[in-house]
Amino acid sequence: MAEVLMEAIGQEALTERLARHVEEGSLAHAMLLTGAPGRGGLALALTLARHLHCASSAASSKPCGTCPSCMQHDQLQHPDLHFTFPVAKPAGKDKALSSDQLDVWRQAVLELGPHFDMQDLRDRMSLGNKQPFISVHEAADILRRLSLTAHAGGWKVQIIWGAHMMRVDTANKLLKLLEEPPKKTLFILLADNTEALLGTIISRTQILTIPPISAGRISERLKAEGGEAEAIQDAVALCEGDLAQARRLIQRDSAEEFTMFIEWMRTCFARDGRKAAGIADQFHDLGRESQKAFLAYSLHLVRQCIVGNYGAASAVRLRSAERAFAEKFAPFIHHGNVHDMQSDLERAAREVAGNVYGRTVFLDLSMRMMELLHRPQ
DSSP: OOOOOOSOTTOHHHHHHHHHHHHHTOOOSEEEEESOGGGSHHHHHHHHHHHHHOTTGGGOSSOOSOSHHHHHHHTTOOTTEEEEOOBOOOTTOSOOOGGGGHHHHHHHHHHHOSOOOHHHHHHHHTOTTOOOBBOHHHHHHHHHHHTSOOTTSSOEEEEEETGGGBOHHHHHHHHHHHHSOOTTEEEEEEESOSTTSOHHHHHTSEEEEOOOOOHHHHHHHHHHTTOOHHHHHHHHHHSTTOHHHHHHHHHOOOHHHHHHHHHHHHHHHHTOHHHHHHHHHHHHHTOHHHHHHHHHHHHHHHHHHHHHHTTOGGGOOOOHHHHHHHHHHGGGOOTTTHHHHHHHHHHHHHHHHTTOOHHHHHHHHHHHHHHHTTOOO
């Protein structure tokens, strides 16, 4: 098994930039790192926390790796390093708290490294169809923890992973603390995007966008993890600089989703309502997370068709089998329907995430597709 890397792969420039802020004493008290989790935001946050806690950091631009604090960080057990992440309310309890899943979180980081996403985490937390979130009870727990004196007398670091999944009441409860945190307290919020965050939260943080990891570095890492050359080539082309997504692409070839998408599109083009109802049953039986994955895959194929249509063939990110289909299907995706098609797929994904009955969502979406595929350019 390949060695787990805790460093932010391919993000050396950002790592050095944060280290300079530590050395110069110019570190913001609240930071918001945005970008897909697989790009390494958590790795940057952990490296920064380790630097702040390292007993030798004053004499070096990097954590020493050997002092007691660094050794505690190796196991994610430093007493002044706190984690918050989305969870679901467990059976028999009236609160959803990260502390109930903290062992699962630590195990995920130590086994996968810090380049993982919510799909990886929810598989380990056995959430089923429950939707994870960051509750107002979590905010109260953060307030309690950070009001205590630092165990080592130095920095307290609070990492909020998946901050875009905070409830509004949670965010409101944290506002004052983010604006005026206790002395030597650092907040690091990690969010896939800023769209779901309150503007008041964003305004209280220093935003740092995590860029995609280069294709070369992702390829290098996948090879070290034992990936096969052809699968790595496809994964690198499709993952958009996201190592978590690249690993998932290596493990899953999307053949079933591709087959279902082809059948669905042919059915919609033929305006075959009876067959569409059968595919809706198939969609419903997938379960919520697989439904979301199929809609995301469908959105990906639609977007790739429009990219190819407008003379950017070199920018198309499809496997060979998908590319052959897309070349025939692309003429039916054009400026007259693509915007509505994307909007309808995104709306369906939101409805599925909101626990709307899957069969109803898919039937409604199919009716829309029947109209859109025949809409003139």
